Amino acid sequence: MKTKLILSFIIILFSLQICHAQKFTFGIENGINYSNVHKKYDYDRFAALAGPVNGIFAQYQLGNFFLLQSGVNHATFHYNERQYNYYYTDFFPTSSYDPTLSSSFAPYYSTGRSYYSFLRVPLTLKFRTPGKLNFEIGGGAYYAFLTNDEYRGKDRDNFTKEYRDENFPKMHDRGWILESSVNYNINDKWSVFASGRVTYGKEEYFENVEGKTGSTELTFGIGYKPFNKNISNISSDSLGQNISILAHSGILVSNTKSTENKSEYKTSLGLSSGVSLKFLLGQNIALLTGAWYERKGYGLNYQGYHNAIYKNPIQSERENAPQIESEVQLDYLTIPLMFNIEMGNKIQSSINLGCYFSLLQNAFAEGERIETYTNNQSYQITKSYFNDSADEWFRNTDTGIMLSYRIGYPIFQWANMFLWFNQSFGVKNILNNDEETPGAYINTGNEKIYNRATSILIGLTIPVN
Missing domain, CATH: 2.40.160.20 (Porin)
Structure with a gap:
C-alpha cells in the first residue's frame, strides 16, 4: 500500500511537470543591431554601424496573455568614431583674388573603428495577443559580459593592473530592453517570428564622453514547443477576435x-x-x-x-x-x-x-x-x-x-x-x-x-x- 501511494504521488508530480512543461517554448534567433551611444559630451561622433546579434531563448506562458522570456544572446556593437570633420580650404591673396581659382585641399577626415562584444542575459515580461498570427510587446532588463579577447583573453596579461584599470572598458554592462514581435504559429509545436528591440545602458560605459551603450536590433527566429501534446494552443476566444x-x-x-x-x-x-x-x-x-x-x-x-x-x-x-x-x-x-x-x-x-x-x-x-x-x-x-x-x-x-x-x-x-x-x-x-x-x-x-x-x-x- 505504501509503495502504491509513493508511485501515485510520483505519477501525479510527473503529470504536473508535464502540464507546466507544455507552457515552455524554446528557440533560436539571428539578426542585426545598430549601435547607439547615449552620451553627454560631444568630443566626436559615434556613427551607428551594423553588427551581428544571435542567441537562444526560452519562454514560459503566464496565463492566456502574458509570458516570461529569458535566454542568452551574443551581440557585437561596432562604432565608427569620427574624430575630426573633413574640410577643404580656399586661399586667395587679396591683390590677385579670382573666384575661378582655387587652392582646395582634398577632403580629409579621421575615423577610429572599434567594437565591443557582449554575452547578454535578458529577462523580459511580454503581453501577447491570441491567434495563429499574434503580436508581442513588453520590456525588461539585461546583464551583459564583455567577451573581447583583447580585454579578457591572454593578451590582457601583457598589461599591468594599473594600466587595465585606467584604459580598459568595463567588463560588465546592464540596462533596459523594450521589445515587440510578430509571430506566426505554423502548427502546435513550431512557430516563426520577426522581432524588433531597443536597448539602453543603465550605467556610464564610455568615460571620455560619459556615454551609455545602446542599440536598435532586428532579429528573425524559430520557436519550438517540445512538450506540447498536439492540443491546439491557438486561442479562438472572443477577445482574440x-x-x-x-x-x-x-x-x-x-x-x-x-x-x-x-x-x-x-x-x-x-x-x-x-x-x-x-x-x-x-x-x-x-x-x-x-x-x-x-x-x-x-x-x-x-x-x-x-x-x-x-x-x-x-x-x-x-x-x-x-x-x-x-x-x-x-x-x-x-x-x-x-x-x-x-x-x-x-x-x-x-x-x-x-x-x-x-x-x-x-x-x-x-x-x-x-x-x-x-x-x-x-x-x-x-x-x-x-x-x-x-x-x-x-x-x-x-x-x-x-x-x-x-x-x-x-x-x-x-x-x-x-x-x-x-x-x-x-x-x-x-x-x-x-x-x-x-x-x-x-x-x-x-x-x-x-x-x-x-x-x-x-x-x-x-x-x-
Missing part, C-alpha cells in the same frame, strides 16, 4: 514650435514605421496602441556658431560668425494610446484621438559650415562638413497629443489596406536647458522647443482569428 494588428510605414514631415525663434527652424522630412494593436471595445469604438519608429527634427540655415539649435551671436561675434546649414535628426521610439471611432462597411474610415509617449533613441546634426576670413593680405574661405552627436541638447522623452484619420479597403480575405494621416503636437519642451545637466553647457535662456509632425502612412490591418 476583437484584436487587429496594423503594420504601417510612410513619410513624416517634421517641424518645431519655438517660443522665441520660430522662423529660424525649417521643416524636415523623415520616416515613420511601426506596428500597432487595435482592441475593439464596442461595435464602432476601439483602443489603439503599438510601437512606432519616428525620425523627427528640423533644419537650420543661419549665421552663428551652433549646429543643433539656433543661437543668435552677440554683436561682437556677428562679423566673423560662420554660415551654418544643418539638418537636426531626432530618432524616437513612440508608444501611442488613442481611441478609435470607426465608420462604414466595405470602405472603412476611422478617426483617432489620444496621446503619445516617446523615448529619444538618437540625436545628431549634420551639414555644412562656411567660414570667411579677410585681412589686408588675404581672403580665405573654409568649408567644414560636420556630423555631430546632439544628445546633450535634448531631453530623453517627449509627450504630446495625436489626431489622425484612416481610410481602409479590403484587398485580401485576410487583410485590409489603409491610408493613414496622422498629426502630433508635442506638449513637452524637448530642449535640455537644465543648468544642472553637464551637457547643457550653453545657456539657452527661456527658449522652449516642441515637436510638431505630420505623417502619411500606408499599411495593412490584419484581424487576429
Whole structure:
C-alpha cells in the first residue's frame, strides 16, 4: 500500500511537470543591431554601424496573455568614431583674388573603428495577443559580459593592473530592453517570428564622453514547443477576435514650435514605421496602441556658431560668425494610446484621438559650415562638413497629443489596406536647458522647443482569428 501511494504521488508530480512543461517554448534567433551611444559630451561622433546579434531563448506562458522570456544572446556593437570633420580650404591673396581659382585641399577626415562584444542575459515580461498570427510587446532588463579577447583573453596579461584599470572598458554592462514581435504559429509545436528591440545602458560605459551603450536590433527566429501534446494552443476566444494588428510605414514631415525663434527652424522630412494593436471595445469604438519608429527634427540655415539649435551671436561675434546649414535628426521610439471611432462597411474610415509617449533613441546634426576670413593680405574661405552627436541638447522623452484619420479597403480575405494621416503636437519642451545637466553647457535662456509632425502612412490591418 505504501509503495502504491509513493508511485501515485510520483505519477501525479510527473503529470504536473508535464502540464507546466507544455507552457515552455524554446528557440533560436539571428539578426542585426545598430549601435547607439547615449552620451553627454560631444568630443566626436559615434556613427551607428551594423553588427551581428544571435542567441537562444526560452519562454514560459503566464496565463492566456502574458509570458516570461529569458535566454542568452551574443551581440557585437561596432562604432565608427569620427574624430575630426573633413574640410577643404580656399586661399586667395587679396591683390590677385579670382573666384575661378582655387587652392582646395582634398577632403580629409579621421575615423577610429572599434567594437565591443557582449554575452547578454535578458529577462523580459511580454503581453501577447491570441491567434495563429499574434503580436508581442513588453520590456525588461539585461546583464551583459564583455567577451573581447583583447580585454579578457591572454593578451590582457601583457598589461599591468594599473594600466587595465585606467584604459580598459568595463567588463560588465546592464540596462533596459523594450521589445515587440510578430509571430506566426505554423502548427502546435513550431512557430516563426520577426522581432524588433531597443536597448539602453543603465550605467556610464564610455568615460571620455560619459556615454551609455545602446542599440536598435532586428532579429528573425524559430520557436519550438517540445512538450506540447498536439492540443491546439491557438486561442479562438472572443477577445482574440476583437484584436487587429496594423503594420504601417510612410513619410513624416517634421517641424518645431519655438517660443522665441520660430522662423529660424525649417521643416524636415523623415520616416515613420511601426506596428500597432487595435482592441475593439464596442461595435464602432476601439483602443489603439503599438510601437512606432519616428525620425523627427528640423533644419537650420543661419549665421552663428551652433549646429543643433539656433543661437543668435552677440554683436561682437556677428562679423566673423560662420554660415551654418544643418539638418537636426531626432530618432524616437513612440508608444501611442488613442481611441478609435470607426465608420462604414466595405470602405472603412476611422478617426483617432489620444496621446503619445516617446523615448529619444538618437540625436545628431549634420551639414555644412562656411567660414570667411579677410585681412589686408588675404581672403580665405573654409568649408567644414560636420556630423555631430546632439544628445546633450535634448531631453530623453517627449509627450504630446495625436489626431489622425484612416481610410481602409479590403484587398485580401485576410487583410485590409489603409491610408493613414496622422498629426502630433508635442506638449513637452524637448530642449535640455537644465543648468544642472553637464551637457547643457550653453545657456539657452527661456527658449522652449516642441515637436510638431505630420505623417502619411500606408499599411495593412490584419484581424487576429
